[in-house]
Amino acid sequence: MPSPFLVIMKKEFRDSLKSRWLISFAVTFFFLALGVPYIILRGGGVLPEDYPGMVVSTLVSLSVPLVPLIALAMSSTSVSGERETGTLEFLLAQPASKMEVFLGKYLGLEVSITLAMLLGYGTAELLVYSSNPVFALQFLYGLLYSMMLSAAAISIGFVVSVLSKGRVNAQGTGIFIWFLLVIIYDIGFLGVIAVVLNLNQYLVPMTLANPVEVTRTLSLMHLAKSPLGGELGPVATYMNRTWGQELTITVLTSVLSLWIIIPLGISALIFRKQDAR
Amino acid sequence: MSSVAIEAKNVIKQYGSFRAVDGLTIDIETGGVVALLGPNGAGKTTFLKCILGLIGFRGDISVNGISVQDHGKEARRFVGYVPQNPSLYEGISVNETLRFYADVRGTPYGKIRELLEFVGLDLWGRAKVTALSMGMKQRLMLATALLADPPLLLLDEPTANLDIRRQLEFRSLLNTLIGQGKTVVFTTHILGDVTELTRNILVLNKGKLIATGSVEQLMKQLDLNAHLYINLEEFASQKARDIIVNSGGRDITEENGWIVATCDPEKKLGILNSLRDAGYKIKDFKVEDPNLETAFLRLTGETNA
Numbered sequence: 001m002p003s004p005f006l007v008i009m010k011k012e013f014r015d016s017l018k019s020r021w022l023i024s025f026a027v028t029f030f031f032l033a034l035g036v037p038y039i040i041l042r043g044g045g046v047l048p049e050d051y052p053g054m055v056v057s058t059l060v061s062l063s064v065p066l067v068p069l070i071a072l073a074m075s076s077t078s079v080s081g082e083r084e085t086g087t088l089e090f091l092l093a094q095p096a097s098k099m100e101v102f103l104g105k106y107l108g109l110e111v112s113i114t115l116a117m118l119l120g121y122g123t124a125e126l127l128v129y130s131s132n133p134v135f136a137l138q139f140l141y142g143l144l145y146s147m148m149l150s151a152a153a154i155s156i157g158f159v160v161s162v163l164s165k166g167r168v169n170a171q172g173t174g175i176f177i178w179f180l181l182v183i184i185y186d187i188g189f190l191g192v193i194a195v196v197l198n199l200n201q202y203l204v205p206m207t208l209a210n211p212v213e214v215t216r217t218l219s220l221m222h223l224a225k226s227p228l229g230g231e232l233g234p235v236a237t238y239m240n241r242t243w244g245q246e247l248t249i250t251v252l253t254s255v256l257s258l259w260i261i262i263p264l265g266i267s268a269l270i271f272r273k274q275d276a277r
Numbered sequence: 278m279s280s281v282a283i284e285a286k287n288v289i290k291q292y293g294s295f296r297a298v299d300g301l302t303i304d305i306e307t308g309g310v311v312a313l314l315g316p317n318g319a320g321k322t323t324f325l326k327c328i329l330g331l332i333g334f335r336g337d338i339s340v341n342g343i344s345v346q347d348h349g350k351e352a353r354r355f356v357g358y359v360p361q362n363p364s365l366y367e368g369i370s371v372n373e374t375l376r377f378y379a380d381v382r383g384t385p386y387g388k389i390r391e392l393l394e395f396v397g398l399d400l401w402g403r404a405k406v407t408a409l410s411m412g413m414k415q416r417l418m419l420a421t422a423l424l425a426d427p428p429l430l431l432l433d434e435p436t437a438n439l440d441i442r443r444q445l446e447f448r449s450l451l452n453t454l455i456g457q458g459k460t461v462v463f464t465t466h467i468l469g470d471v472t473e474l475t476r477n478i479l480v481l482n483k484g485k486l487i488a489t490g491s492v493e494q495l496m497k498q499l500d501l502n503a504h505l506y507i508n509l510e511e512f513a514s515q516k517a518r519d520i521i522v523n524s525g526g527r528d529i530t531e532e533n534g535w536i537v538a539t540c541d542p543e544k545k546l547g548i549l550n551s552l553r554d555a556g557y558k559i560k561d562f563k564v565e566d567p568n569l570e571t572a573f574l575r576l577t578g579e580t581n582a
């Protein structure tokens with residue numbers, strides 16, 4: 001007899017297949033990883049041998065913002081959407097615990113988005129990056145961190161979802177959080193403030209306080225460590241000098257893991273205490 | 278199985294300063310059929326949600342002897358629930374819906390066909406839920422609630438969104454289930470639901486239990502009567518009036534050629550039969566039954582006073 005947790009997880013996954021968003025995201029990830037120039041250059045028969053090395057760093061800067069957008073948009077409506085239609089209440093009226101329902105929904109979404117990334121990035125890896133072990137390894141690191149980032153974004157999205165009153169409200173909040181984490185940080189807004197106000201000591205905590213920045217820094221550090229090389233930003237350079245490369249990677253990976261666990265724990269606690277509405 | 282299906286002790290559900298359920302203590306026997314009545318906001322639905330453990334509350338509720346607060350999942354194994362508004366996943370088919378909830382409840386699929394036949398949806402198994410009418414969705418909800426053959430059914434306004442014909446069909450399904458010995462607790466605003474399904478009514482107002490009994494007992498307690506309008510072919514003689522009085526009618530008046538008699542709701546048919554047996558030809562008649570709204574107003578008015 002399957003547990004309600006597995007049944008709900010399976011349904012979430014099946015729904016994502018049925019609604020075809022999983023396929024569209026996989027296609028998006030595929031073209032993102034491949035790079036549009038690949039198609040043009042390959043079509044023209046002028047694809048350079050080191051093409052993967054040329055685009056792998058671009059991949060980081062393109063993929064890192066996209067992954068949380070998809071994950072936040074999907075997860076922020078996961079609980080709130082079902083709450084709005086009443087299906088959540090009916091599900092909780094069955095012999096299933098709140099945690100079984102919650103984790104079933106979380107992991108169902110997590111598996112779906114991970115699969116979309118594996119399909120999209122994996123196919124691109126086979127087509128382009130597998131030709132060279134260095135490219136392949138860097139690509140795999142990128143994939144691993146993207147998967148962790150998507151898990152963190154889903155966790156944050158679940159906090160939004162359990163706290164939001166309706167689907168639209170939840171989606172709006174989810175997109176706003178993405179804007180805050182990606183756009184505001186990316187344009188260096190906070191960095192500029194820190195420099196202008198001479199608050200450099202806050203740059204590291206500010207990086208750690210943003211899972212997108214943690215992922216970006218991690219990916220770039222692996223790239224810089226590899227024969228492909230690459231430029232590190234001021235924060236990563238500072239961390240490298242202070243802690244050393246290995247410790248920095250360990251710290252960043254641990255912080256990214258905490259970004260998965262802590263919001264997930266918070267949302268689970270809230271959901272458990274909440275009335276089913 | 279416990280002889281008490283639901284045992285609620287001093288149940289309180291508070292939203293801010295508002296008490297939706299205010300110290301309810303109720304025992305519902307196994308096999309009993311209970312209607313929860315009351316005006317909007319009386320706490321009927323909230324109480325059902327407390328029984329299911331869907332919302333937190335103070336006090337104790339046990340289902341078949343199992344505490345809802347401590348072992349909600351186990352307690353819900355004994356319960357089938359039909360909410361007021363069908364809450365179904367729209368993108369999947371009727372069969373898929375039933376298979377999903379059968380999986381959640383850990384029940385084999387074998388019963389699905391039988392249940393679809395029972396609720397009259399056997400030809401709709403492959404149809405998407407979106408294609409179903411409101412009445413069909415309500416019947417699908419009932420089939421879902423019956424998947425694991427639970428001994429207790431909680432129904433929240435099960436006929437509220439249905440037209441008269443569908444209401445009758447739904448009541449007939451419920452009557453079959455009651456005949457099978459299931460414990461049924463339902464909320465309703467529709468008098469027909471109550472009179473056809475049970476003589477055991479609990480009236481709630483402002484979260485408190487304010488009256489119990491059958492429809493007739495409540496109507497009598499509240500002095501609510503039916504008004505019978507009779508149009509006879511011939512002049513309404515004193516003899517006709519006497520027959521009406523002897524059959525339970527009172528306060529007889531005449532309005533535009535109609536005899537108007539006040540009577541207990543269950544005496545109406547007797548009055549008409551007595552007139553017919555005495556040789557009077559009844560051209561037409563109308564009945565003005567007391568309704569639940571009037572009863573609620575009277576009850577809550579008295580309580581508030």
